[in-house]
Amino acid sequence: MEFPVSLQDIQTAHQRIVPYVHRTPILTSESVNEIAGCELYFKCENFQKVGAFKARGGVNAVLSLPEEQRKKGVVTHSSGNHAQAIAMAAKMAGIPAYIVMPKTAPEVKRKAVAGYGAQITLCEPTQQSREENAVRIQDETGATFISPYNDYSVITGQASCAKELMEDQPGLDAIIAPVGGGGLMAGTLLSVHYMDNKIDVYAGEPEGAKDTYLSMQTGEITKVDHPNSIADGLLASMGEKNFGIIKPLIKDVFLVTDQEIIEAMRLIWERMKIIIEPSCAVPMAALLKNKEVFAGRKVGMILTGGNVDLAKLPF
Amino acid sequence: MEFPVSLQDIQTAHQRIVPYVHRTPILTSESVNEIAGCELYFKCENFQKVGAFKARGGVNAVLSLPEEQRKKGVVTHSSGNHAQAIAMAAKMAGIPAYIVMPKTAPEVKRKAVAGYGAQITLCEPTQQSREENAVRIQDETGATFISPYNDYSVITGQASCAKELMEDQPGLDAIIAPVGGGGLMAGTLLSVHYMDNKIDVYAGEPEGAKDTYLSMQTGEITKVDHPNSIADGLLASMGEKNFGIIKPLIKDVFLVTDQEIIEAMRLIWERMKIIIEPSCAVPMAALLKNKEVFAGRKVGMILTGGNVDLAKLPF
Numbered sequence: 001m002e003f004p005v006s007l008q009d010i011q012t013a014h015q016r017i018v019p020y021v022h023r024t025p026i027l028t029s030e031s032v033n034e035i036a037g038c039e040l041y042f043k044c045e046n047f048q049k050v051g052a053f054k055a056r057g058g059v060n061a062v063l064s065l066p067e068e069q070r071k072k073g074v075v076t077h078s079s080g081n082h083a084q085a086i087a088m089a090a091k092m093a094g095i096p097a098y099i100v101m102p103k104t105a106p107e108v109k110r111k112a113v114a115g116y117g118a119q120i121t122l123c124e125p126t127q128q129s130r131e132e133n134a135v136r137i138q139d140e141t142g143a144t145f146i147s148p149y150n151d152y153s154v155i156t157g158q159a160s161c162a163k164e165l166m167e168d169q170p171g172l173d174a175i176i177a178p179v180g181g182g183g184l185m186a187g188t189l190l191s192v193h194y195m196d197n198k199i200d201v202y203a204g205e206p207e208g209a210k211d212t213y214l215s216m217q218t219g220e221i222t223k224v225d226h227p228n229s230i231a232d233g234l235l236a237s238m239g240e241k242n243f244g245i246i247k248p249l250i251k252d253v254f255l256v257t258d259q260e261i262i263e264a265m266r267l268i269w270e271r272m273k274i275i276i277e278p279s280c281a282v283p284m285a286a287l288l289k290n291k292e293v294f295a296g297r298k299v300g301m302i303l304t305g306g307n308v309d310l311a312k313l314p315f
Numbered sequence: 316m317e318f319p320v321s322l323q324d325i326q327t328a329h330q331r332i333v334p335y336v337h338r339t340p341i342l343t344s345e346s347v348n349e350i351a352g353c354e355l356y357f358k359c360e361n362f363q364k365v366g367a368f369k370a371r372g373g374v375n376a377v378l379s380l381p382e383e384q385r386k387k388g389v390v391t392h393s394s395g396n397h398a399q400a401i402a403m404a405a406k407m408a409g410i411p412a413y414i415v416m417p418k419t420a421p422e423v424k425r426k427a428v429a430g431y432g433a434q435i436t437l438c439e440p441t442q443q444s445r446e447e448n449a450v451r452i453q454d455e456t457g458a459t460f461i462s463p464y465n466d467y468s469v470i471t472g473q474a475s476c477a478k479e480l481m482e483d484q485p486g487l488d489a490i491i492a493p494v495g496g497g498g499l500m501a502g503t504l505l506s507v508h509y510m511d512n513k514i515d516v517y518a519g520e521p522e523g524a525k526d527t528y529l530s531m532q533t534g535e536i537t538k539v540d541h542p543n544s545i546a547d548g549l550l551a552s553m554g555e556k557n558f559g560i561i562k563p564l565i566k567d568v569f570l571v572t573d574q575e576i577i578e579a580m581r582l583i584w585e586r587m588k589i590i591i592e593p594s595c596a597v598p599m600a601a602l603l604k605n606k607e608v609f610a611g612r613k614v615g616m617i618l619t620g621g622n623v624d625l626a627k628l629p630f
Binding site for chain 2 (some may be wrong): 275311
């Protein structure tokens with residue numbers, strides 16, 4: 001099967017972003033391995049720039065734009081890690097960033113985006129208002145819209161994460177990561193497909209936002225009305241470009257409840273002494289719920305981010 | 316000046332414990348550097364076995380005992396990280412560990428110690444009751460008492476931490492660590508003295524337990540009545556053996572309030588996405604309070620531990 005992103009594309013993207021993002025460490029924990037019944041290798045994107053893997057896709061997308069187009073700036077709508085990633089990438093490139101954020105977004109996130117010098121437009125907390133504002137800004141400024149996930153240059157940037165994981169920890173039997181809009185998952189699947197296709201790739205997904213699970217069952221993108229989960233980074237619906245890659249390549253999608261997510265998050269905080277956000281605990285919860293699938297195997301797990309409000313912890 | 320621990324002793328101890336403890340990573344953070352106004356290199360003992368540097372001294376002390384003596388077991392009194400370190404070391408050595416713990420110790424800590432197969436004796440939460448019980452157990456079993464800090468084999472084990480820091484990050488101008496009983500501080504000073512004595516070594520200490528600060532002023536061990544601080548790992552009074560090393564070698568001791576400790580702890584959690592306990596945030600608080608001392612310098616900071624009760628966070 002032919003994919004719109006080649007191995008060469010992934011390698012080029014990785015070289016492009018290397019000066020701007022961290023090659024994050026891979027951690028292990030004997031006590032977590034004992035609990036999980038397998039050998040876990042944690043790729044720590046919670047230590048990434050802006051605190052999440054989104055830095056990879058954001059930087060690649062901004063730097064991939066042709067110079068003439070790039071200098072007019074970039075625009076996106078996001079209340080979370082993608083907003084910070086685009087703001088940071090634009091600052092690095094010396095171009096304007098226009099970020100549409102719902103006015104309900106936490107002040108700490110607005111401050112972080114503003115700290116990179118981005119121009120923030122506050123909108124109503126609806127998909128419609130976000131999109132309308134983004135389109136208006138595109139029209140007014142000529143800036144290029146960068147989707148958080150439904151974009152091949154974003155997917156190609158996220159692919160560098162699994163590439164590093166396989167390079168730094170050869171011999172994995174499986175990789176598991178969370179799935180929301182599908183940017184990280186599509187990138188992970190492409191890197192595995194080209195570099196070591198004996199590795200099984202699994203997704204963890206919240207019960208309350210199980211559009212990937214449903215889409216895999218029906219064979220076409222199937223949205224969930226009013227997705228809801230403590231894993232607030234995974235509420236987005238699968239993108240079309242993402243699904244075109246995920247559908248033929250993914251091994252399985254495991255669903256987990258919010259309670260299971262909170263318990264997995266706490267386990268990682270307590271045993272590994274690292275801070276991960278709820279969305280990031282989803283694959284750990286999925287693995288603990290499906291131990292028989294992973295028993296005795298070498299499993300790479302992508303810890304996607306560490307941006308959590310310490311004043312609002314679920315435990 | 317001659318010290319009772321030689322460079323050779325430190326090297327031998329390090330080789331002895333290498334198979335049983337982690338060579339912990341050194342992390343850096345550009346955003347923390349910007350705030351601190353210097354180049355910080357964090358030696359992450361919060362990722363150490365048992366979640367704290369105490370594993371180093373505990374393992375060295377247990378494995379340094381002559382075989383005949385060792386097989387009768389080891390005893391200590393501690394409610395914290397030292398208890399776990401001795402219990403773990405004894406398990407590794409296949410010998411009995413007798414741990415006297417105040418009956419007020421959190422159940423999670425009792426469980427952790429019991430998990431290593433140690434025999435726990437609960438006592439009244441007073442120094443007298445702790446010591447009486449430890450002496451009684453020594454008499455009954457012939458086990459060897461291992462002090463948490465006032466012991467040259469413990470100090471020599473802790474010295475391996477700064478040794479690794481200097482080996483893995485050459486060219487430091489200063490090292491800062493917390494001080495309680497003085498085991499880590501004495502070990503750090505000895506390693507620096509023998510390996511690179513151009514490095515200035517500083518201590519951070521809580522205002523509410525400032526016996527090291529007072530002892531440095533008076534020139535002799537000066538205790539504080541009823542020491543009290545959120546940094547509960549630093550309430551112990553300076554040991555005599557420790558002070559004999561600390562007094563001639565330390566550059567300065569900085570005092571910090573509990574509020575400053577909490578702010579520094581939160582800064583590290585938020586910016587670095589790692590979990591450190593309050594005692595471990597003391598040097599960061601001290602550095603932020605004395606920026607002019609460290610301005611523009613390369614500073615190694617020992618992050619001592621990550622054992623914190625997530626249900627009782629100060630923020």
